[in-house]
Amino acid sequence: MDASDPPTPTTNTGPRKFFVAGVEMEFPVKPYKCQLSTMNMVIRGLRHMTNTLIESPTGSGKTLSLICSSLAWQRAEYVHMKEILEKEAIENAVKFEEEKRHQMQEEQDKMQRKQSQKEEEELQARRKADEGRVIVYYDDSEDDMEDFQLRSKKIVKMKKIMKDSSNVVRTSSDSVTHTPDSTHTTGQEMKHCSTLPCQSFKNGVCQSPCSVPHKEELPTQTDEAPDISIQSKLTLDTSWLSPQDGFKHSEEVTCCTKPQVPKIFYCSRTHQQIQQVVHELRKTVYKDVKMTILSSREHTCIHTPWRGHSFRNKTEMCCALLDPVEGPGCMYKNGRMSSHTALESCNLESPWDLEDLVQAGRRVKCCPYFTSRDLIATADIVFCPYVYLIDPKIRNTMNLQLRGAVILLDEAHNIEDCCRDAGSYSVLYDDIFQSMKDCKRVASMELLPEVHNNLALFLNNLMNWMSQKIQCAQQHQTDREQTEAGILGGANAVASFEEHYINIETIMEFKRNVMEAVAETNNEENVQQTKKSFERHGILRTTTFVLEGLSLVFCFMYDNKMQHIWDYYVVVCKNSLVGSAARNDLLSDSTNANGRSRLIVEEDVPHLNWGHYLNFLCMNPGVVFRPIADVVRSIVLTSGTLAPLVTFNSELGTNFTNEMQALHIIDENQLWVGALGSGPRGKELQASYRLTDMTDFRQELGNTILQVCKVIPYGVLCFLPSYGLLEALRQHWLMSGIWDELEVHKEVLCEMRGNKDFLPTIQAYYSSVRQCELGMGKGPLLFAIMRGKVSEGLDFADNRARGVITVGIPYPHLLDIQVGLKKKYNDANIKRGLKSGSEWYETQAYRALNQALGRCIRHRNDWGALIIIDKRFLTEERHLQGLSKWIRRKMQLFPTFEKLHSSLRNFVQYHNPVVPEHIAE
Ligand code: SF4
Known part of the structure; x- marks a missing residue:
């Protein structure tokens, strides 16, 4: 979801009711075709419990489609559930009536039997009396009658309860809501007859997972108000x-008997x-x-x-x-x-x-x-x-x-990175040491001494292992060699850990001890003791973080018969894991807008503080994603720029049955896309890493951007692959005078490393656009970085971006050791269905490129031009295939600048016939 997403159709406004994939829904406006397709795809996925990938360009109303379709489906589920409950209630009532009739019949039979017996006995008594003997009989028929009446009352009472319960379809902590009408959405919790099977209950087995905790798993209050x-x-x-x-x-995982609405x-x-x-x-x-x-x-x-x-x-x-x-x-x-x-x-x-x-x-x-x-x-x-x-x-x-839940993940183009980060863990040697000391302190207080001593011992073993690795690495000359010496594949790491008593048994014991230590620390008695004595009765918060982090990552590696052991690299290296966004910004030429953890060696950025870290690097996003996908009902991944879609199945270890790449809702003439092979002076513009160093390239690129800026009014964004290239180009253009020329036609701004200058830069950019709209400025040109902050989620609608220029293909930086390891990992796992390392590498680059290009068209009435400067798009078909479908199908290839220039000029003049004088050539 982007800031300006989605648009409101300009015609046929007003709410609409219609059916999509069998579900009745209301949409606030007449939906676009791509919105109908999106809704259809979502509802089908939810109904069939399958997973879905949807790429739908920004401005195509994706968010509204996702919300309406999922909530309409959920509402239909509530109605469906109500029908099941009503049917069940009727069936129970019929059953109850039959039982009652049966009971009454039995009672009548019993009374008749007793009556006959009594008559018989009276007859006998009379006969005996006749013989002159007196016998007293006890008559219990009255008691029986009372008993029967009491039971009848109970039956009537039960019947009443049944009737009431059939009208109640949900309770919550807030209220008991009686049978709602079909237009009202009720809450999640539903009270059901315990004999009622869920929707997917077949042959006595629940076919689908259930979203609400089952009987065995939580205390009974789970059905009550959330406490x-x-x-x-x-x-x-x-x-x-x-x-x-x-x-x-x-x-x-066991079967439930309660139907649930996800x-x-x-x-x-x-x-x-x-x-x-x-x-x-x-x-x-x-x-x-x-x-x-x-x-x-x-x-x-x-x-x-x-x-x-x-x-x-x-x-x-x-x-x-x-x-x-x-x-x-x-x-x-x-x-x-x-x-x-x-x-x-x-x-x-x-x-x-x-x-x-x-x-x-x-x-x-x-x-x-x-x-x-x-x-x-x-x-x-x-x-x-x-x-x-x-x-x-x-x-x-x-x-x-x-x-059993439904998960809609919007802006999911970074989901693979996000999962790999969630499965990874990094800890400083000093933090392990402090945690060990803390465990010993708690043990000395006689608080679960065995548990805390065991934890201290485990941490000590881990430090010994680290020390050995550090010593080995230090025998190498350079930082990079030292870092590489400290890298172990998961299986090698396991063998190496074994030498220091870190194995499956000790890890399972460690896990149990961590749980006990954390529980002990949170124990009410210890909390009170801590308050009274002003001394912590239990482990410190920082120790908890270290223990839980280690426990989690060891479990990822060792659980389930070590099935994920091959998905990890264990790296001991000098304080090179960059966890915080701030340090990331300082370090990176390809700063990741996610603030992803990255490994870089000290030689690259010597001015930071360095220490020794133990890093567990997860290479397989499926380690984290798959367990989620296995328990939920359905997942929908969507983004404006999800392409290429090929890696999602293999990388996430999840089957996405449904795929859709929507086209844009704008008219043909609102978007112009061109790839350029050479500049105004006929010099080739091949933006590969090696050639961007050449003076000719830099000069020709500067001239090209200058000419484009003369044509495109208002805001122009120019995305480069790295901060390093931006700085080199700036220096070159300052010396050659191109920078000054650019400043004649545009107010030139640059996205800088770090957070500090980001907001002022964006504010200056927006302000420059406003000035230009008022006829008082020339409009801004912002040089930004693909994968940087400008390329993710910012709004550049209308005059804020009438043109987006991209230079080159933003391949992930090979200085990042994780990138090298991931390529290696994929190459080694092609047999498991993964894409090769180089395919994965290219996919990452295209997603970043699509993301940058997606800044331009933000709504139905927006228009703009996308200029892709790199000859490789003219010569290699695979690069074109990496682009989103809505961009690809509008692509024009321009080997020379002249043709591009005149085509672009026509396009701009069509939309902006009166070019303000101050920005005219
Ligand atoms: S300090 Fe904690 S509990 Fe208090 S308002 Fe902030 S978040 Fe809430």
Whole structure:
């Protein structure tokens, strides 16, 4: 979802009702063809429990289609469920009547028997009396009658209960809602007759997973109101330390007898994008759906800064405030908005966005962060950044139950990287050392001494192993050689660990000990002791992070008979893992907008602080994604630029049965696409890594961009493959005078490394566009980096980008050791169905290129030109195949600049016949 997505059709406005794939739905406007296709694809996937890939260009109304189709399907499921329940209730009532009749018949028979017996006995008695003897008989017929009446009353009462229950289709923490009409969406929880099988119940076996915890898995209150205490109890739940066990524990695989309507998780990349989705939801008839938005404390904490303390972020502050030892607590923690009914009483009606929630939280003095988490239990749709679902640590902290759920992942073009990051882990040697000391301290307090001593021993063994690897690596000359010496394939690492008593048994024991240590630390008694004595009774928070991180990654590697051992590399190297976005920006020539972890050696960036890290690098995104795909009902991956689609099945280890690449909704004449092979002076423009170093190339490229800027009015974006190339070109053009010429026609700006200058640069760019619109400026030219921040999610609608120029193909940087390892891994696993290393490498480049090109057309009435400068697109067909379908089919190939120039000029003049004087040539 991008900021301007989706558009509103200009004609035939007004809500529409129609059927898509057998589901009745209401759409706020007349849908475009591509929207109908998207909705059809989504509903078919949900109905058949299959997974779907959808590429639909920005501005084609993808978000609205996703929301309407999924919620319409969910509403239909509720109606379907109601019908099942009603049918079941009727069947039960008939059964009940039969039983009652049968019972009454039996009672009558019994009474008759007794009556005959009595008469017989009276006869006998009379005969005996006649013989002069007196006998007293006890008559129990009255008791029988009372018994019968009592039972009859019970039957009537049961009948009444049956009748009532057949009208109740759901209960929630908020209310008991009676049978809704078909236009009202009800919540997730449903009360059912326990004998009622779910929809997919066949031959006594449930054919489909169920989204709600089963009988065995959680305490009985799971069917009751969502209890905050459950949340707090679950913070002690460390079952997730085993990735697979995490699912088994809380989402049993065994069959259920309760039918469920699946919860929908709508995930995007950023909060801004989620805000836009909520904005779209407001336009639909499904807006009263029970919802929640998950977010970090950065966006939702309402506590004022804690005076006298400085924290890096609000998460740190909240943890410190709620710390059982030093923390004074937070007055907002236990507010009164923990249910959807409570929200309504606080005047917060669905659909709300985070800002609304925060405002309501301030009004009623209740923490919005914990509120949004409490609402998960009763929400029909949950919005969150997709890392919340993908990362097992976050998923379990938030207690997200995915079994049987529907997952819609928007902006999913980076999902593979995201999964690999979630399956990887990195820890500093010093942090392991501190954790070991902490475990020893707790053991000395006689708190589960055996457990904590075992943990300390395990960490000690791990440090010994690391030390040995560091010593071996130091025998090499250069940093790069040292780093390479510290790389072990998963299987080699396992053999090497074994020498230091780190094996499957000790790891399983380590996992158990971690769970016990964490539970002990959170134990109420220890918390109270900690408060009283001002000494931590249990392990430190930092130790918990280290232990849980190690436990999780070891489980990924060793669980399930070590099936993922080949999917890992273990690397010991000098502080070269870059985890934070800040350091990433400092380091990278190809900064990743995701802030992905990357491995670079000290020689490349010597000015940082370096230490020794132990890195577990996951090469297979399926390690993390597959367990999710296995338990959910259906996953839909979508993005404006998902192409090439070929790697998703193999990389994610998941079968995407349905695929769709939609065309753009704009008219033919609104988009111009051209690939250029040579510049105005006839020099070749082949933007390969080697040739971009050549003076001729740089000069010719500068001239080409200058000429294009003379033609295209308002904002122009020019994307380059790396910061290094941008800087080199800038230097060259400053010296040659091209930079000055560019400044005559455009206000020239550059996307710089790091966050510091990003916002001012974007503001200056937007401001320059506004000035130009007012006839007071020449419009901006922004040099940006593919995979940089400008290329992801920013809005460049209308005059903000009338032209997008790309130079070259942004292959991932080979300086990043992870890239080299991933290529190697794929080459070694072609037999398992993976694409070769070079195919994977190219796919990554094309996705980044498509993402940059996607900045231009943002809605139905937008227009713009895409200029791809690289001769390789004219000579090698495979590069064209890497482009999104809507770009590819408009592609024109221009071996020379003249033809491109005149075609482009015609295109611009068609849309902008009156070119302002100050930007005319
Ligand atoms: S409980 Fe909520 S409001 Fe209080 S510090 Fe934590 S996040 Fe902020």
